[in-house]
Amino acid sequence: MDKQYQLQELKEFRVLVENLGEGLYVTNKKMLPIFVNRKVCDITGYSKNEILGKSLTRFLIGKSKDKIKMELKKRSKGYSSRYTLKFRTKKGEKLFLSISGVPSFDKKGKFNGAIAIISDITERKRLEDKLKERTNELEKEINKRTKLLVELYKGVGVTEERNRLAREIHDFCSQNLVSALLKIELCERVLDKDPERVRGELVEMRKMLTKSIKSNRDIIFRLQLPNxxxxxxxxxxxxxxxxxxxxxxxxxxxxxxxxxxxxxxxxxxxxxxxxxxxxxxxxxxxxxxxxxxxxxxxxxxxxxxxxxxxxxxxxxxxxxxxxxxxxxxxxx
Known part of the structure; x- marks a missing residue:
């Protein structure tokens, strides 16, 4: 009865492992894979037979090959870590994989291999890069417009005009830019949990920045002294x-x-x-x-x-x- 119960538990455990939403990757003490679940195959495009017993480095791109060697050394010394690797699928597509690795030990406490959870973060990475690009564009635009405004203000002699334009810059342009920065911070917080929301926020951010640029152009037009x-x-x-x-x-x-x-x-x-x-x-x-x-x-x-x-x-x-x-x- 106990043996049947144990077999049932083992069967249920295998079903659970095979249907995890993340990839499960288990290695022996030589750091060669001895088990991968179905999700690893779905992510990479390789079958289990094509992965098991093969060094992970053969599937990696560029500096990720050196990085995995360093990480595996940590594992053999008993350290856990989380890192990102650049991976090439069977179809030749490039993926970014997030790896959470922990060492495993036998009953005598000796190092026996490693267990890793693998997540495909390619879409998140793409959104992060896009967010970073938008942030850099925003900072450049702020610096550019600020410099232009400072230069143009030197030629404006009417105090009332300056005050009115300053209010417009504060009430519209500055508030829009601050709102955009807050949206960027929000995107960074929910990037992993809600990519769709991030896409929506990026669309709103684009509209907001477009309005700010138009407003800045109007202000600059009014500041320019005629020739x-x-x-x-x-x-x-x-x-x-x-x-x-x-x-x-x-x-x-x-x-x-x-x-x-x-x-x-x-x-x-x-x-x-x-x-x-x-x-x-x-x-x-x-x-x-x-x-x-x-x-x-x-x-x-x-x-x-x-x-x-x-x-x-x-x-x-x-x-x-x-x-x-x-x-x-x-x-x-």
Whole structure:
């Protein structure tokens, strides 16, 4: 009865071992395999007869051959370890295998071989590499954009413009980049447990970073000082108005009668005033159209009118009420 019970236990144990979700690899004291379960065959593509009694090094690639020799020495000295090997399947495909090895001993306590659990981590490795690549790209983009912004800020003389752009960088770009880094940390934590979730997070990260790059480009566009000498004031202004239309959807109409001999510093001042005015239109007016009229009279005085069809405000109230008097008009 006891013998039958033992045979039944042995049979159940073999069924369990053969159906493990991980590969089981057992060696003798010469470190040659004497048993592998079905999962090892599924992973590698080799049959049991092709694996048993063969040195593991014949299936490995590159530096993994030297690595396994070092690991097997540890086993003969009674040490356990976990490591990764690069393996070539029967079909010639390259796999990354995670190995958890422990030494085994006979009844007298002498070294008798090793037992290893084998996991195919090829997909995880691919995701890790992709994650690392995205992280490096993100860091490069942050450094690149930061450097550009620092350089471009040197040419911006309007404090209000700087403060507004700084808020935009903080509220949108910086928060998106921080969110992306948090997603990277999340991916690293769940990479083994939930690869599908990692893929989803990577897709979201790509969308987030694409928005950040677009936002950075918009900010850089607004920071760049125009080259009036090369293109002329009218061309520069029309380029800005086209960008404003594309970004806000507000249709513009420009009536320009400007003396082109105006000093560059005057042209630059007018350009900044127009940009500030249009920024307010886009931000507050809820307008669909805006008209700009800019001309110089015979005395070379400048006349600028910016008119939109937005919701407007009460001028008398803005001029008389105390709480509005400090915030009406343009500084500069």
């Amino acid at each position: 009036f000498h090369r293109m002329g004031f009218a061309t520069v202004l029309r380029q800005y108005l086209e960008e404003f239309r594309r970004k806000t959807g507000i249709v513009y109409r420009l009536n320009l009668k400007l003396d082109t001999t105006l000093p560059t510093r005057i042209q630059l001042g007018i350009y900044r005033i127009i940009r500030e005015a249009l920024n307010n239109v886009g931000k507050h007016a809820m307008a669909k159209n805006v008209d700009l009229r800019l001309r110089t009279d015979k005395n070379r005085n400048l006349h600028l009118i910016v008119k939109d069809n937005g919701k407007g405000f009460d001028l008398n109230r803005a001029l008389t009420e105390k709480k509005y008097t400090k915030h009406f008009g343009l500084k500069g």
